[in-house]
Structures are given as structure tokens and as C-alpha cells.
Amino acid sequence: MISMSLLSRIHQLRLRFAPRGKTTPIISALELRPLRDDTYITTNGSLKLLKRYYASDFLGPSIRYPSDVYDREWKPINLSFGLNFVNPSLNVNSSTPYELPQDVISKAITNKNVTEKLSFDWYVDNREDQALIFLHFAEIQTLKGNDTREFDIIWKGNDGNITISAYRPSKLQLETLYNTSPMKCKFMQCTVELVMTKSSTLPPMISAMEAYQIIDFSDAETNPEDVVEVQNVRATYELSKIDWQGDPCVPRLFKWEGINCSYTNASIPPRIISL
Structure with a gap:
């Protein structure tokens, strides 16, 4: 059985089963779980998954269906000694188009050293490849009266930097931020940094992230x-x-x-x- 999630608005589904010898290619089953039209939007091509991680401790399992109704597979972030795992066991409102599982959005990671930036790296296949990143946030800690969590989100690419300034996660509410225009990565390495602002008293926090490469179809289909x-x-x-x-x-x-x-x-x- 092949289980597939459609990770963008797909107008044409192309599957190629090339025959080898004199036999006819066969398939037993094909499952499609289409997402809403207002998620994972790309103006051209389709999306190839590069990374999909969620905050977890060292022994965290992969999460997919039925926890994720779209059968996306979420793998635990590989925690280093400089990261804190946050799990206050609070429910987060995830009623957004992305519909992340509660097991994903109700946890987060932060830096132990509040002055250090929180960064994620991944690689594309070629220098000319373009990428999209989707970052999922929610404030899951109870802040004290004088506490502030505020950070910049910076993506360094060949075409310049994309910066979202002074972002503050919403209390127990899922929010998804992404670059609306695909970008090329420097030397095929893509890096996103969460950098604490001067007015913040708490380090950056993130629950999950997804990274995709834009795949262009080289040939138009027959009339x-x-x-x-x-x-x-x-x-x-x-x-x-x-x-x-x-x-x-x-x-x-x-x-x-x-x-x-x-x-x-x-x-x-x-x-x-x-x-």
C-alpha cells in the first residue's frame, strides 16, 4: 500500500510507472489525503519534503495518522545539550488551516542560554533549487507580569535575507509563519535563525518546522x-x-x-x- 499526503494545491497528479521488460506495472492501492487550498501554497511547481520536525524529548516517537488527520509524519527534533524541552501539558487551539496534531503543537523547545539564537539547517539538491519553510508557534508557558518573549525570524538566502521582526507567539494559539516567495539557499545549505530581540526577557520558542524544495515539472501534459x-x-x-x-x-x-x-x-x- 502507498500512503501519500498532498502537500500543496495539486492540479495534476503525475505518477510514472515505466514498464521493464514485457510486464505491466501494477499498484495495489493509492491513498490521497488532500489538504485545504489555503495551506502549503506555491505559485509554481510542487513541493518535495526535506524536513518535518516537532519538539520532543530524546525518546519522542514519530507522529502521524490518526493523530495527524492528513497523515503527515512528524519526527522529533534531535535535542542538543543547549536546548530545553518545554511540555506544560496544556491544550493549544490548533483550529487553523494547517490543523497540526495536539501532540505536536502543545510542546516546544527553547535555548538554555537565553542570549543564543535558535537555528535550523537543511540542504537542497542543487544550487538553483528554491525552498519554502513553514514554522509553527504557540506560547505554551505562563508568562510573569514582566516577562516578554519576542524574537526576529531570519532566513539567509542568495537573494537576500527574509526577516520577520519582533514576533511574539500567541498564548495557546497555533500560528504558522512561512516565506511567501521561494528562496535559494547559500551553497545549498538553508538556515533559519530565531534571534531574541533586545526588549525580550525570554528566549525564542518553536513547536514545529517544515522545509520543502520547489519541484518544477519540466514538460506540459498532452493536450x-x-x-x-x-x-x-x-x-x-x-x-x-x-x-x-x-x-x-x-x-x-x-x-x-x-x-x-x-x-x-x-x-x-x-x-x-x-x-
């Missing part, structure tokens, strides 16, 4: 009208050709046998010109 017509031909003549599976023209290496297609460029859907 949909042509696809309908060739499928009608297959049904009318009861053709059972092994390679007549998936998209008729793309990828070119695996186009349907006996079909000729015209290719203009990668952004224009190819047309079936002869059969």
Missing part, C-alpha cells in the same frame, strides 16, 4: 482534447497495448507506441498529429 480522442480510439477498437498507459506524449521516452506527437516547448502541451 486534453487529444487525450480524450485517443482514449476513445482505444476503447472503440478494444486495444490492449501494454504501453498505452498514462500520458500519450510525455515523457517522450515513454510515449505511446504508434503515436506521433508535435513538441513546441516544455510549457506548451504537445499535440497528437498522427496515429
